[in-house]
Amino acid sequence: MEKIGIVGAGLIGRAWAMVFARAGHSVKLWDGDPAAVPKALGLIGEALAQLKAFGLITEAPATVRSRISAAATLQDCVKDADYVQENIAEKVDVKRKLYAEMDASAPPNCILASSTSSIPTSIFSESVPGRARCVVAHPVNPPHLVPLVEISPAPWTSPDVVNRTRALQEKVGQVPILVKKEVQGFILNRLQAALTFEAWRLVDEGFVSVEDADRCLKDGLGLRWSFMGPFETADLNAPGGIADYAARYGGVMHEMIKDVRYKPMSPDLIERVNAEQRRVMPQERHAEREAWRDRRLMALIAHKRAASAKD
16 A cells, blocks of 8 residues: 545644655645645654654654655545544544545545544444444554554455455554444543543542552553553463463452442533642643653654663
């Protein structure tokens, strides 16, 4: 696959453009807002310079940037594409209309993939004539720094489309996983929700502060989880491996949470958590902290690459 169409030029769309361009692909970028693409191209140039500074691309930023061009219309964006990554608003009716338009304009073998974080493929593609080529390829924000991609097909998505999507994601340096059956929120968001709601509950019931709950992750679990998942962590945490771990700790862990019932985040709780968080990081520093996050992610990626090469 050589030609890529990116539909939607916001944060996720421009990150995807970098993912494909740095892997050598020709990319066309389109957005329903004519002003969005020129702005995105400028931000892409800045982000590529940062990637170069951290050693995450070997080519000159201008060389990578030259592979990304603006498309004047949706039809121009997809008409000769081999793969399209859609990144528009999380609105079912809007996506249904868009996929019908893309299906009518894209070549027959072109894959139509969505970055949606909440809408199953079957919901927006059911009435699309070429629905067999529609699939979710859900990234983690921002996808040019966090490589995981969840591939979630509908029951009617062609197995060839799933295989080609996975192969392309691997080729461009992403880490694809397969969602074997459609489930609300896919896999990553469900794992994240379980941890997030427990963190909010512990704060709500007075067991821990917002700041200390964050410390538990960034200076505790997160250190292991940056290079191992929960199953490998368990496997290495007991002398006899994962079966031994389950025998030792499975009952204890179940006892901890067996009576927990999570409630929606109440306005009062949100206000209290926000107040604590604003004391830790004032709102006026939000953009500064986002940039700091991205620098730390780039440094971590560079470290993991170097460590993997040594291993």
